[in-house]
Amino acid sequence: MEQPVKKGLDLNRRPMPKQPVEVRRRNFEEVALGYDAKLAMEEASRCIQCKKPGCVEKCPVEVDIPGFIQAIAEGDFERGVRILKAKNSLPSVCGRVCPQETQCEGGCALHRKAGQIAIGRLERFLGDWEAAQPDFMLPEVAPPTGKRVAVVGGGPAGLTVAGDLVKLGHEVTIFEALHKVGGVLVYGIPEFRLPKRIVEREVEYLRRLGVKMVTNYVVGKTRTVDSLLEEYDAVFVGSGAGLPWFSEMPGNNLNGVYSANEYLTRINLMRGYTFPLAPTPVKRHVRVAVIGGGNVAMDCARTALRMGAETTILYRRSREEMPARLEEIENAEEEGVIFRYLTLPVRCIGDERGWVKGLECIRMELGEPDASGRRSPLPVPGSEFFLPFDAVIHAIGNSPNPLIPQTTPGIEIGRKGNIVADPQTGKTTKPRVWAGGDVVTGAATVILAMGAGRRAARSIHEYLTNPGEW
Amino acid sequence: MFEIIENRMLVPNVHEMTVHAPDVAKSALPGQFVIFRSEEEGERIPLSLADWDVESGIITVVYLNVGRSTAKLATLKAGQALPTVVGPLGNPMEIDYYGAVLCVGGCYGIASIYPIARALKEAGNKVVCVLEARSSFLLYWQEKLSAVADRLIYLTRDGSRGKRGHVGNLAEILHALPMRIDRVILNGCNYLMMRGSQETLPLKIKTMVTLNTLMIDGTGMCGVCRVTVNSETKFACVDGPHFDGHQVDWAELTQRRKAYLQEEILALRTTRPL
Ligand SMILES: Cc1cc2nc3c(=O)[nH]c(=O)nc-3n(C[C@H](O)[C@H](O)[C@H](O)COP(=O)(O)OP(=O)(O)OC[C@H]3O[C@@H](n4cnc5c(N)ncnc54)[C@H](O)[C@@H]3O)c2cc1C
Ligand code: FES
Numbered sequence: 001m002e003q004p005v006k007k008g009l010d011l012n013r014r015p016m017p018k019q020p021v022e023v024r025r026r027n028f029e030e031v032a033l034g035y036d037a038k039l040a041m042e043e044a045s046r047c048i049q050c051k052k053p054g055c056v057e058k059c060p061v062e063v064d065i066p067g068f069i070q071a072i073a074e075g076d077f078e079r080g081v082r083i084l085k086a087k088n089s090l091p092s093v094c095g096r097v098c099p100q101e102t103q104c105e106g107g108c109a110l111h112r113k114a115g116q117i118a119i120g121r122l123e124r125f126l127g128d129w130e131a132a133q134p135d136f137m138l139p140e141v142a143p144p145t146g147k148r149v150a151v152v153g154g155g156p157a158g159l160t161v162a163g164d165l166v167k168l169g170h171e172v173t174i175f176e177a178l179h180k181v182g183g184v185l186v187y188g189i190p191e192f193r194l195p196k197r198i199v200e201r202e203v204e205y206l207r208r209l210g211v212k213m214v215t216n217y218v219v220g221k222t223r224t225v226d227s228l229l230e231e232y233d234a235v236f237v238g239s240g241a242g243l244p245w246f247s248e249m250p251g252n253n254l255n256g257v258y259s260a261n262e263y264l265t266r267i268n269l270m271r272g273y274t275f276p277l278a279p280t281p282v283k284r285h286v287r288v289a290v291i292g293g294g295n296v297a298m299d300c301a302r303t304a305l306r307m308g309a310e311t312t313i314l315y316r317r318s319r320e321e322m323p324a325r326l327e328e329i330e331n332a333e334e335e336g337v338i339f340r341y342l343t344l345p346v347r348c349i350g351d352e353r354g355w356v357k358g359l360e361c362i363r364m365e366l367g368e369p370d371a372s373g374r375r376s377p378l379p380v381p382g383s384e385f386f387l388p389f390d391a392v393i394h395a396i397g398n399s400p401n402p403l404i405p406q407t408t409p410g411i412e413i414g415r416k417g418n419i420v421a422d423p424q425t426g427k428t429t430k431p432r433v434w435a436g437g438d439v440v441t442g443a444a445t446v447i448l449a450m451g452a453g454r455r456a457a458r459s460i461h462e463y464l465t466n467p468g469e470w
Numbered sequence: 471m472f473e474i475i476e477n478r479m480l481v482p483n484v485h486e487m488t489v490h491a492p493d494v495a496k497s498a499l500p501g502q503f504v505i506f507r508s509e510e511e512g513e514r515i516p517l518s519l520a521d522w523d524v525e526s527g528i529i530t531v532v533y534l535n536v537g538r539s540t541a542k543l544a545t546l547k548a549g550q551a552l553p554t555v556v557g558p559l560g561n562p563m564e565i566d567y568y569g570a571v572l573c574v575g576g577c578y579g580i581a582s583i584y585p586i587a588r589a590l591k592e593a594g595n596k597v598v599c600v601l602e603a604r605s606s607f608l609l610y611w612q613e614k615l616s617a618v619a620d621r622l623i624y625l626t627r628d629g630s631r632g633k634r635g636h637v638g639n640l641a642e643i644l645h646a647l648p649m650r651i652d653r654v655i656l657n658g659c660n661y662l663m664m665r666g667s668q669e670t671l672p673l674k675i676k677t678m679v680t681l682n683t684l685m686i687d688g689t690g691m692c693g694v695c696r697v698t699v700n701s702e703t704k705f706a707c708v709d710g711p712h713f714d715g716h717q718v719d720w721a722e723l724t725q726r727r728k729a730y731l732q733e734e735i736l737a738l739r740t741t742r743p744l
Contacts, residue, residue: 177689179507179514179554187691216556218689222493242691246703253696253703253722255729262692270686271511279513279538280686281733354725401690403708 011115014043025305025335028191028273032096037075040125044072046110047117054107055119060451063087065104065119072122081130081137084123089163090156090450092131092198093185095124098447099325131201136208142169147464150175150232152219152404155183156446157238157437159202160453161460162211168461173212173232175219180269183240184438185446187269188261188296190303193328196268220407225433234432234460237419238453241398241438247291251348252394256285256356260296260395267303285309285391289359291345292395293322298329300393301337309391312338314345316364316377340387342366344379348392358388400439408433418442426456431470434460471551475528477544480610483535484578485544486520491555492527494519500585501563501680501712504531505688507554508543515539516685516707518582518657519558521614529555532581532611538737559688560711563678565589569596569652572644573619574637574666576602579658580611582680586655588618596620598651600643602662606631637662640669651675656715660723667715679715681706684729698722 017033018024024031035043047069055065064083071080084091100106100120108116130137147170151158154176162172180186182199207213219225219239228235244259246252266272272282288304290297293315304311313332315322318341322329333339340361347360363383366375405413412420412429419428419435426434436452438444475488494504498519506515521530535544546552563586571590575583580601591597599619603609604627616622623643624632633643637656644651654677656666663679670677683695683706690708697706698719704710 177556178687179556216554217493218556218559221557221559221689222497242689244691244693246693253698253726255725259693262686262694265686265692270513275733276538276737278511279542279737281730281737283730283733354722354728403689 009048009110009113009115010046011110011113012046013115013118014039014121016118016121021334024192028306030195031192031331034128035121035125037077037125037129040072040122041075043118044069044122046115047073048109050109054109055104055117056107058103058107060103060447061087061454063104063123068126069117069119069122072126077126077129078137080126084126085139088123088450089160090127090202090446091123092127093156093194093202094447094450095120095122095127096194096198097189099445101326103447127198131198136205138208139167141167141209144171145169145464147171147234148173148232149460149464150228150235152225152228152235152237153177153183153239153437153439154181154203154213154215155238155240155437155449156185157240157439157449157453157456158183158236159206160450161236161238161434161436161457163206163209164454164457165460166206166209166211170461170464171212172210173214175217175228176213176215177218178269179215181213181215183238187265188299190264190268190299192302192306193299218403220403225404225408225411225430229432233464234434236426236453236456236460237404237428237433237435237439238437238449239401239404239439241443242401243399243417244394245397245399246394247345247396249345249347251350251356254348254350254356255354256283256391257348258391258393260292260300260393261398263300263393264296264303267307273307282307283391287389288312288391288393289314289345289387289389290393290395292397293317293324294395294397295324295328297395298324298332300395302332302335304391304393305335305337310338311336312340312387312389314340314343314359314361316342316344317366317374318342321374342377344377345392346384349386356390356392358386359392360384360386398438398443400442404439416442424455425459426452427459427470432463471553472555473551474546474548476548477546479544480532481608484532484608484610485535486530486532486581487543487546488528488530489552489555490527491529491557494555494557495522495524495527495529498522498529498558499562500565500589501561502558503560503688503711504529504555504557505559505685506531506543506552508539508546508552510553512542512553513539514554514686514688515543516559516688518578518680520581520584522585530581532578534578537734541738556688560707561709563589563655563680563712565593567594570598570649571595571653571655572598572600572647572651573655574600574602574640574657574662576637576658576662577608579656579662579680580609580615583655583657584611584614584618586657587615590655591618591620596649598623598647600625600640602626602637602658604628637666638669640666641673644670644673644675653678656680660720660727663715664718664720664724667718667720671716677715678712679718681711681713681718681723682727683707683711683723684726696726
């Protein structure tokens with residue numbers, strides 16, 4: 001199915017302008033500046049419009065990628081937006097945070113020659129182009145069906161369900177625990193990677209479509225799912241994976257030790273980087289350690305750097321095994337984050353006032369590949385050493401918050417605290433309750449959460465228009 | 471937005487606010503808390519639910535004006551609105567028939583002990599309340615509490631009302647009571663709860679405390695509310711806030727509370743109007 005790569009192809013991926021390293025490592029402005037129309041059209045013109053596009057096959061929501069790229073190449077951005085938004089309601093977000101290298105761009109016919117089309121950047125271009133237009137391009141909304149749907153959690157999964165169902169004429173209300181809708185997009189992913197105004201605009205778009213949003217509402221506490229079911233025809237749970245893990249080691253409760261969620265929430269959601277202008281306090285640390293090697297670890301490290309600290313990532317395997325996106329690793333490296341591979345912290349050491357003053361670490365070496373194919377790290381006996389830090393951030397993972405599982409009788413819960421749902425429909429074991437996103441899969445990606453939301457919306461619509469057996 | 475019904479100073483530095491939050495009122499149980507924000511971009515402030523009324527949808531909190539965010543809260547007037555009132559959060563206090571229960575409240579804890587005392591009374595317990603303050607002019611809600619308690623004991627540092635002393639005299643008070651106390655509930659600053667727990671430990675009376683940790687979300691998402699209880703790490707917002715006072719690592723809690731002291735002072739030193 002791969003297309004033959006012809007001679008004379010333009011394999012020159014147009015680079016996207018970025019803020020210079022020296023400038024950006026000290027500010028919270030967006031790092032990547034995006035294509036302008038000329039660059040976008042140049043890049044789009046490189047697309048060879050495969051008959052059987054590998055990019056679409058690898059897109060979790062099956063966007064008609066060659067279609068919108070063709071539209072860009074022709075300069076018809078409005079058509080491009082329509083094609084894109086038919087499948088992906090958050091292009092400005094996905095263009096910025098999707099792991100394109102393993103998805104669409106990984107499937108591009110030009111990938112073999114390292115000239116894959118910069119699909120993510122083009123997607124972002126269209127999303128931003130639309131945002132710059134004087135008004136929203138609102139799609140048609142079907143006449144009211146009289147059916148009511150409650151969506152628990154305003155992250156990418158919940159927003160997608162809400163958008164899809166409101167367009168079909170259902171009355172949709174999002175219940176969000178925090179004071180802002182957006183989920184990880186507003187409390188986790190930092191401003192310099194995903195400016196909050198972009199998320200706010202997407203949320204505003206849904207509001208204009210008629211989605212009701214109730215913030216400051218903790219389902220399971222303010223009201224249970226069962227109680228929502230009395231008033232709504234269907235409930236979708238997209239409550240994410242918000243329970244932070246701490247590596248098991250002594251000293252984790254010293255002052256200066258954070259979960260990634262706490263650190264990022266203080267700075268992003270609560271705008272602590274402007275403290276004391278915004279009243280939520282944030283410490284100015286001198287030497288920060290981030291434990292972990294995923295995207296969350298990169299976000300924490302690059303945030304700490306911007307807060308003025310010398311920042312080190314401690315990862316127990318080597319660079320090759322790091323789960324973070326390559327682009328984020330490179331950005332962190334360029335900005336001056338220090339990487340210590342094959343290093344496992346085993347103890348937080350505190351001072352007499354209860355503040356962390358450093359980590360005792362042990363060196364690791366890579367053993368045989370484990371079940372997941374990754375080589376598992378083994379400690380080197382006697383190799384303990386001390387590294388001084390005044391802050392330690394745990395970025396080793398999250399699992400679903402137990403609040404809803406605990407307060408929703410009849411819903412099946414998996415081994416890892418996740419809600420069990422049918423991958424095709426999002427149906428849970430509890431009638432009229434659907435679930436999707438991180439609460440089902442465990443911490444994953446924005447696009448997978450959106451894909452799950454889309455499938456659940458389809459199933460909810462089917463059920464509402466033609467209720468049958470559960 | 472949540473409309474403020476009333477906001478007034480009860481006694482110096484202690485304020486009572488009533489807010490229209492019907493969904494919170496409907497689900498509230500004794501010992502739960504709420505999180506307020508006093509302004510857009512404002513800090514999230516955890517406060518105990520001191521009272522609520524399902525019918526009118528009005529909830530009551532009592533707060534100490536101690537920092538920039540609570541100072542802002544104190545400037546708000548009836549008719550204005552709060553951008554965030556979320557709850558009820560945390561677990562309710564365990565309420566059962568125990569026999570005789572002693573409830574101790576100090577500073578804002580005088581108010582937070584009220585719904586607990588009321589529920590204990592309704593469960594058939596004999597309820598004795600101890601209200602602790604520096605001086606008699608700092609006592610409040612005496613009438614509300616006397617309506618639910620079998621007996622009210624005042625404890626002031628200067629002796630201006632009731633017994634002269636503080637929570638460090640709890641063992642004496644317990645000895646002087648005509649009945650055996652089956653359970654003690656302490657509510658107030660962490661010092662009060664720590665000191666009170668030390669008093670009841672040798673007497674082997676089960677003692678419940680309502681911990682006052684730093685918090686952000688209040689839903690188990692950030693972990694800043696970590697406490698060590700019985701050598702295990704717990705999140706106060708979802709595993710608590712009520713714990714056995716004899717099992718809490720008070721030294722750690724005290725240190726963790728102080729983490730942002732410098733920043734809090736810095737925030738107070740700015741000359742920007744609230
Ligand atoms: C720092 C960080 C960086 C990331 N970077 C990337 C990236 O670059 N690319 C990528 O694809 N993915 C990334 N991810 C993962 C991605 O953000 C998630 O997979 C995605 O947001 C999951 O969407 P969701 O809708 O399932 O849940 P969430 O985004 O977690 O949203 C859940 C929402 O539900 C709310 N909620 C929870 N419980 C309740 C309740 N009881 N009642 C009401 N509301 C509730 C929460 O407050 C939250 O707003 C990152 C994650 C983090 C933490
Ligand atoms: S306050 Fe954030 S987890 Fe408890």
